[in-house]
Amino acid sequence: MAALLPARRARGPIEDGPVTRAAFILIAVGFIVLFLLLPLITVFAQALSQGVNAALAAFDDPDARSAIRLTFLVAAIAVPLNVVFGVAAAWAVAKFDFPGKSMLVTLIDLPFSVSPVIAGLVYVLIFGLQGWLGPLLRDYNIKIIFALPGLVLATIFVTFPFVARELIPLMTDQGRDEEEAAVSLGASGWSTFRRVTLPNIKWGLLYGVLLCNARAMGEFGAVSVVSGHIRGLTNTMPLHVEVLYNDYQYVGAFAIASLLALLALVTLVVKSFLEWRYADEIAAVHRH
Amino acid sequence: MSATAALAPAGRWRSRSALPGFGLSLGFTIFYLSAIVLVPLAALAIRPWTLGWSGFVAEVTAPRVLAALKLSFGGAAIAATINTVFGLIVAWVLVRYRFPGKRLLDALVDLPFALPTAVAGIALSTLYAPTGWLGAPLAHLGLKVAYTPLGVIVALTFIGLPFVVRTLQPVLADMGTDAEEAAATLGASRLQTFRRVVLPALAPALTTGAALSFARAVGEYGSVIFIAGNLPMVSEIAPLLIVIKLEEFDYAGAASIGLVMLGISFLMLLALNLLQTWTRR
Numbered sequence: 001m002a003a004l005l006p007a008r009r010a011r012g013p014i015e016d017g018p019v020t021r022a023a024f025i026l027i028a029v030g031f032i033v034l035f036l037l038l039p040l041i042t043v044f045a046q047a048l049s050q051g052v053n054a055a056l057a058a059f060d061d062p063d064a065r066s067a068i069r070l071t072f073l074v075a076a077i078a079v080p081l082n083v084v085f086g087v088a089a090a091w092a093v094a095k096f097d098f099p100g101k102s103m104l105v106t107l108i109d110l111p112f113s114v115s116p117v118i119a120g121l122v123y124v125l126i127f128g129l130q131g132w133l134g135p136l137l138r139d140y141n142i143k144i145i146f147a148l149p150g151l152v153l154a155t156i157f158v159t160f161p162f163v164a165r166e167l168i169p170l171m172t173d174q175g176r177d178e179e180e181a182a183v184s185l186g187a188s189g190w191s192t193f194r195r196v197t198l199p200n201i202k203w204g205l206l207y208g209v210l211l212c213n214a215r216a217m218g219e220f221g222a223v224s225v226v227s228g229h230i231r232g233l234t235n236t237m238p239l240h241v242e243v244l245y246n247d248y249q250y251v252g253a254f255a256i257a258s259l260l261a262l263l264a265l266v267t268l269v270v271k272s273f274l275e276w277r278y279a280d281e282i283a284a285v286h287r288h
Numbered sequence: 289m290s291a292t293a294a295l296a297p298a299g300r301w302r303s304r305s306a307l308p309g310f311g312l313s314l315g316f317t318i319f320y321l322s323a324i325v326l327v328p329l330a331a332l333a334i335r336p337w338t339l340g341w342s343g344f345v346a347e348v349t350a351p352r353v354l355a356a357l358k359l360s361f362g363g364a365a366i367a368a369t370i371n372t373v374f375g376l377i378v379a380w381v382l383v384r385y386r387f388p389g390k391r392l393l394d395a396l397v398d399l400p401f402a403l404p405t406a407v408a409g410i411a412l413s414t415l416y417a418p419t420g421w422l423g424a425p426l427a428h429l430g431l432k433v434a435y436t437p438l439g440v441i442v443a444l445t446f447i448g449l450p451f452v453v454r455t456l457q458p459v460l461a462d463m464g465t466d467a468e469e470a471a472a473t474l475g476a477s478r479l480q481t482f483r484r485v486v487l488p489a490l491a492p493a494l495t496t497g498a499a500l501s502f503a504r505a506v507g508e509y510g511s512v513i514f515i516a517g518n519l520p521m522v523s524e525i526a527p528l529l530i531v532i533k534l535e536e537f538d539y540a541g542a543a544s545i546g547l548v549m550l551g552i553s554f555l556m557l558l559a560l561n562l563l564q565t566w567t568r569r
Contacts, residue, residue: 016384024380024381025387027377028374028380028393029389029393031374031377031378032378035446035449036396036399038415038421038422039415039446040403042414043410043411085317085320088320089313089317091309092310092313092314092317095310096307096310098310104317107321110329113557114507114550115506115508115509115546116405116507116508116510116527117507117546118527118549121542121543121546122329122546125328125332125335125543126327126331132331153324157325157328160324176307180306180307183306183308184306188308189307189308192307192308211401214401214402217404218402218407220405220406220409220509221405221509221510221527224509225530225534238404238405238406238407238510239406241407241410245410253410254414257404257407257410257411260403260404260406261407264403267402268395268398269395271398272391272394272395
């Protein structure tokens with residue numbers, strides 16, 4: 001977007017005066033520094049408030065290590081599943097016409113307007129001890145709530161639309177001519193997808209995966225409901241941060257939080273890079 | 289051709305597309321959507337009625353529940369209003385002006401999307417605590433932010449800003465400056481031009497951005513609970529009350545609050561859509 005600006009520079013009569021410009025820039029910068037940048041700086045400042053070693057010590061704790069492992073494990077299951085879904089949904093929506101298509105697209109976006117706590121709650125209502133399937137699961141000794149499957153389900157729910165909503169507009173724009181050409185020349189469906197579609201959508205897909213993964217690793221509300229907060233067992237990184245913080249172990253809490261904040265910063269840098277370098281190949285206009 | 293044969297099972301729903309995989313991709317999409325989203329949400333819609341109508345009404349009109357709902361929706365409305373004003377200024381500055389550090393500012397806007405809510409929560413709580421960098425000077429002014437409803441609004445403002453900015457930015461960039469130039473040439477002052485030309489053109493995007501920011505704020509949990517202090521009737525948000533009910537194994541009570549939250553959000557979005565189609569006519 002920024003690259004477009006020089007050509008669009010306002011001229012004469014509609015140019016804001018220097019005072020207005022300075023005031024608006026000051027307000028915008030001030031607001032962002034105060035509301036967004038300062039909290040970020042606080043995370044690192046608090047983590048390092050008693051030196052680097054104190055911060056690093058937080059990562060020696062076995063509970064912290066298990067939380068980090070669990071976070072990566074949950075994301076490693078949830079993200080690929082949502083990628084498969086996103087590609088399938090985008091393939092169906094973008095390459096074919098069928099009744100109820102716009103309804104389907106609306107429903108795919110639905111999880112974004114549901115509170116994370118409700119996202120966790122719905123699975124408790126089904127799989128919890130007093131849920132629909134609760135007694136059945138107990139008889140067969142299957143644990144979903146307060147265990148890994150619950151964490152994965154809740155994470156899938158909150159990250160559900162990320163890949164699909166990136167790929168659907170992108171693949172709709174690209175149409176189906178190239179794939180039809182490949183198929184009519186005798187390529188199989190799978191090799192058409194792999195050799196024609198995938199190269200066209202790879203940056204958009206990566207963009208969707210990036211956002212999906214950031215949310216999956218950082219999710220708090222939804223996993224908090226289904227986790228049961230069993231230390232060393234069902235606490236993900238964000239939940240471990242909460243436990244430490246509520247235990248008044250501020251340095252430890254902010255040290256783990258710093259790792260999550262670093263992850264967020266890396267995500268932002270890669271995201272900005274993708275938006276800048278591959279602007280035409282991602283549906284960034286629809287981003288959220 | 290084998291591709292045509294593969295399409296056959298899709299029957300009359302088949303499009304004229306010669307591509308394979310329609311049945312498989314749509315089938316999987318609908319299955320996954322149902323399993324992950326639709327059936328679980330149906331559970332939420334059904335569970336409260338185990339209490340019966342009167343039980344449900346009693347549950348959601350309990351003073352503590354009403355106070356929590358009022359705080360969640362009221363706080364979200366105030367935060368969305370703040371974000372609409374400042375989001376417009378930020379988007380305006382990012383699209384119309386050139387200044388050093390603009391790219392960085394642009395990237396920072398997305399921070400609330402990327403930063404895990406729990407991290408934002410403990411950071412805001414520390415920042416606005418009576419001993420914090422911002423809390424201490426504010427306390428001097430007699431303003432208590434952390435552990436009050438004001439803290440809730442601060443957290444909801446934090447998470448909602450990108451929705452307004454990111455909705456406005458493309459619209460503002462596409463809008464161009466022709467209409468403004470015309471207005472200016474016809475003798476309108478800069479303020480008049482803004483009020484009569486720019487603002488009406490931006491109104492739909494502003495409303496959408498505000499609605500997105502509001503919808504996100506209503507359900508927000510992680511960034512709020514640390515700074516809120518969670519005093520029942522005062523600074524307890526509705527999502528937290530759901531968590532508390534669940535911890536007491538009161539599934540029906542938790543589902544009732546959840547259903548009311550979803551219902552109100554849905555009605556507000558519906559009203560907004562109707563309003564937009566109505567004003568466009």
